[in-house]
Amino acid sequence: MKSRKAELLVGVFVVLTIAAGLMLALKVVNQSMSNSSDTYTLYAKFDNIGGLKPRSAVKVGGVTVGRVDSITLDNEYFTPIVAMSISTEFDQFPETSSVSILTSGLLGEQYVGLQPGFSIEGIENMAQGDYIEDTKSALVLEDLIGQFLFSSGDD
Amino acid sequence: MNWLINIGAHTLERIATVGRASHMLFAAIIAKPQPLKLIPLTIKQIYVVGVQSLLIVVVSGLFIGMVMALQGYTILVGYGAEGSLGPMVALSLLRELGPVVTALLFAGRAGSALTAEIGLMKATEQLSSLEMMAVDPLRRVIAPRLWAGIISMPMLALIFSAVGILGGHLVGVDWLGVDAGSYWSIMQSTVDWDKDVLNGIIKSIVFAFVITWIATFKGYDSVPTSEGISKATTETVVFSSLAVLGLDFILTALMFGIE
Numbered sequence: 043m044k045s046r047k048a049e050l051l052v053g054v055f056v057v058l059t060i061a062a063g064l065m066l067a068l069k070v071v072n073q074s075m076s077n078s079s080d081t082y083t084l085y086a087k088f089d090n091i092g093g094l095k096p097r098s099a100v101k102v103g104g105v106t107v108g109r110v111d112s113i114t115l116d117n118e119y120f121t122p123i124v125a126m127s128i129s130t131e132f133d134q135f136p137e138t139s140s141v142s143i144l145t146s147g148l149l150g151e152q153y154v155g156l157q158p159g160f161s162i163e164g165i166e167n168m169a170q171g172d173y174i175e176d177t178k179s180a181l182v183l184e185d186l187i188g189q190f191l192f193s194s195g196d197d
Numbered sequence: 198m199n200w201l202i203n204i205g206a207h208t209l210e211r212i213a214t215v216g217r218a219s220h221m222l223f224a225a226i227i228a229k230p231q232p233l234k235l236i237p238l239t240i241k242q243i244y245v246v247g248v249q250s251l252l253i254v255v256v257s258g259l260f261i262g263m264v265m266a267l268q269g270y271t272i273l274v275g276y277g278a279e280g281s282l283g284p285m286v287a288l289s290l291l292r293e294l295g296p297v298v299t300a301l302l303f304a305g306r307a308g309s310a311l312t313a314e315i316g317l318m319k320a321t322e323q324l325s326s327l328e329m330m331a332v333d334p335l336r337r338v339i340a341p342r343l344w345a346g347i348i349s350m351p352m353l354a355l356i357f358s359a360v361g362i363l364g365g366h367l368v369g370v371d372w373l374g375v376d377a378g379s380y381w382s383i384m385q386s387t388v389d390w391d392k393d394v395l396n397g398i399i400k401s402i403v404f405a406f407v408i409t410w411i412a413t414f415k416g417y418d419s420v421p422t423s424e425g426i427s428k429a430t431t432e433t434v435v436f437s438s439l440a441v442l443g444l445d446f447i448l449t450a451l452m453f454g455i456e
Contacts (some may be wrong), residue, residue: 048244055248059352062359070287070362070379071390099386113218 081127082170083111086141091122092152092180094143099153100126107132110154126154135168136161142178152180218414223335225413238341239348246307246342247349251356253306254299258357261294262286262364270373279375283384286365287358291397292390292453295358297445300404303350304437308412311342312385312433315416316426324417337415346409347402354401396452403444408437 091113110126116123128135135144138159145152159165159176168174267284273279307390315338318324322336362384369375412433419429 048241048248051248052240052243055243055251055349055352058251059355062356065354065359065362066291066394067390070384071388072292072396 053146074136080130082107082130082133083127084128084168084172084174086126086154086174086177087116087121087122088124088143088177088179089121090179090182091124092143092145092182094124094152094154094180098151100141100156100159101153102129102132102156107156124154133167133169135159136165137168137172138176138177139174139176140176143180145181159190214418217418218410221335221339221414221417222343222410224290225335225343229336230338230340234345235336235341235344235411238450239344241340242345243349246303246311247352250303250306250349252354253302254353255360257298257302258290258295258360259364259367261298262290262357262361262366263368265289265361266365266367266369266373270369274449279373280379280383282365282369282375283380283382284387285363286369286391287384287388288372290358290361290365291393293445293449295354295361296397296400296404297441299350299354299357299401300441301438303346303353303405304408304412304434305440306348307346308408308433308437309430311346311409311412312416312419312430313426315339315342315413316429317419319419320421320423320426322421339417340412343409346412347405350405350408351398351401355398358397370445373449400448400452403448404441407440407444411437411440433437 055113094110096110096112098110099106100110108126111125111127114123114125115121135156136159138161140157140159142155142157143152144155156174161167266282269282269285270279273281273285313326318334318338324338327334327337366377366380370377370380414424414431415429415436420427
């Protein structure tokens with residue numbers, strides 16, 4: 043009987059561990075879309091990416107549709123190129139879409155905001171490897187303060 | 198001339214100890230495994246080392262999570278960044294405190310008990326009697342304890358981290374009023390399964406292996422007197438705590454040091 047009790051409690055122990063692991067997997071860890079294999083890559087050139095990092099989110103109206111894959115520097119024009127992997131669930135963005143680098147909150151992390159453009163005849167949807175032409179760079183707080191000081195010094 | 202002899206004897210003794218420890222490990226785990234006999238014995242030992250350590254691990258996890266939330270809050274609120282409390286608590290638990298504190302508790306709670314038990318078996322000549330009956334004590338006594346330790350401790354560390362995060366939620370969200378949504382969602386966007394959770398589990402497996410190896414070997418190799426057992430038990434706790442802290446630095450440097 044003693045052994046049965048030990049086995050029962052070991053069973054409880056294992057169940058507790060699985061519960062802890064599940065809690066970590068479901069509530070603590072991000073369910074990133076990098077694991078789901080179906081993504082396609084879009085590129086965008088910015089003048090300044092501010093504090094954007096690989097794995098930052100790509101959002102449309104606040105909904106995460108993908109992640110920043112890599113950030114490289116164009117060797118000819120010295121502008122950063124951001125590669126974004128977008129889930130194939132969202133493959134209806136027209137070519138006229140624009141992207142901008144936004145900040146969540148005043149000091150929060152930066153993400154890429156994708157603004158879907160209009161879609162009329164003759165405008166195709168973006169596909170693997172396309173470049174998004176219309177980009178807005180990150181707002182760098184220091185530049186903004188500098189501009190403000192400069193313009194207020196004129197008066 | 199005498200001191201030279203001393204150094205030589207000391208060095209030889211150390212090397213011989215490493216050899217005996219490796220031989221014990223090899224004979225207990227690798228040579229001729231008998232899973233049918235081993236599994237029931239291991240389950241019994243998981244009950245002794247794992248289940249019975251559950252209470253101390255859960256209580257410490259809860260309180261460490263609560264204290265971290267309290268301390269973190271008082272600092273973060275000065276920057277208006279109390280939303281980052283979630284990732285702070287989760288990351289420090291998963292990466293460091295979960296594996297390390299569980300390992301230290303495990304060394305004190307289960308490691309010392311293993312050493313004392315095996316040491317007393319040796320002192321009362323139970324191990325010799327087993328050998329007389331043609332039962333290999335390494336496989337009958339040591340192997341199940343080694344496996345039980347290696348299996349239980351990572352499970353305890355996982356439970357520790359999960360309970361700690363809930364404890365942080367208890368203090369941070371329910372008491373101090375951090376927004377529950379930002380506690381979980383910023384945590385989710387920061388914590389990575391491979392990088393944080395898996396590395397924490399790898400750490401705790403390494404710690405578990407080292408602690409149970411030291412504990413079983415110290416018991417098996419102890420001088421079979423009451424003094425010898427007391428010394429072996431102390432050495433188990435001291436050596437395995439130091440080994441855990443040293444290894445933790447090396448593992449952290451390897452895992453998180455160079456991005």
